[in-house]
Amino acid sequence: MTDSEPQRRPQRMGDEGPVIFIDGVCVMCNWLVQFALERDRRAALRFATLQGAYAHAKLPKHGVEPDQLQTFYLLLEPGSSQERVLERSAAALHVLHELGGFWRLLSTIGKQLPVSLCDALYGWLARNRYRLFGQREQCLVPRPEWRDRFLDGL
Numbered sequence: 477m478t479d480s481e482p483q484r485r486p487q488r489m490g491d492e493g494p495v496i497f498i499d500g501v502c503v504m505c506n507w508l509v510q511f512a513l514e515r516d517r518r519a520a521l522r523f524a525t526l527q528g529a530y531a532h533a534k535l536p537k538h539g540v541e542p543d544q545l546q547t548f549y550l551l552l553e554p555g556s557s558q559e560r561v562l563e564r565s566a567a568a569l570h571v572l573h574e575l576g577g578f579w580r581l582l583s584t585i586g587k588q589l590p591v592s593l594c595d596a597l598y599g600w601l602a603r604n605r606y607r608l609f610g611q612r613e614q615c616l617v618p619r620p621e622w623r624d625r626f627l628d629g630l
Contacts (some may be wrong), residue, residue: 492518494574495627497535497542500525504601504609505548511515513622515575521625535561542609546602551583556592565594 496512498505506613512521524530526549531542534551538561555561562570565586572583586594601608 486576493522494529494586495522495524495534495554496571497524497526497531497549499545499548500527500628502545502605502609504605507609508548512571512575513590515624517562517576519625520574521571523625524627530627549597565591565598568598569594571577 496509500506509523513522520560526535526542526545531549534554535542535549538551540549540561540563547563548567548571550562551559552562552570569583569586571578572586574604
């Protein structure tokens with residue numbers, strides 16, 4: 477494959493993969509999406525912005541207000557009777573687990589730490605993300621080969 481060729485990704489059956497909800501105008505959040513996309517070899521993860529229609533349709537069913545932009549959420553098993561939402565460090569560690577390899581090992585180590593410590597670190601980063609990383613006027617525009625993984629029709 478040449479540098480100009482789009483990456484081929486494995487075929488998925490249906491749209492059962494986890495959905496990451498992020499603040500679409502947060503530079504750090506967009507960097508994290510790029511990070512996940514480049515490492516998600518199984519093409520299992522999908523993405524939606526908290527500002528989008530998909531988040532406003534799904535998250536309130538789980539007691540989550542999508543207008544609360546201080547965290548990202550992970551929707552597991554969407555559309556099934558086991559559908560559930562993880563947030564803060566639990567969501568981040570689950571995403572690392574999904575990426576596999578070294579990232580799964582890092583997730584396993586992170587899960588050994590107290591949740592209160594992980595959530596406190598996550599909370600500090602979330603509160604300071606605009607100051608530390610900046611903010612965009614608009615949401616990320618994904619590469620053509622990744623567009624079908626974005627549920628907001630980006």
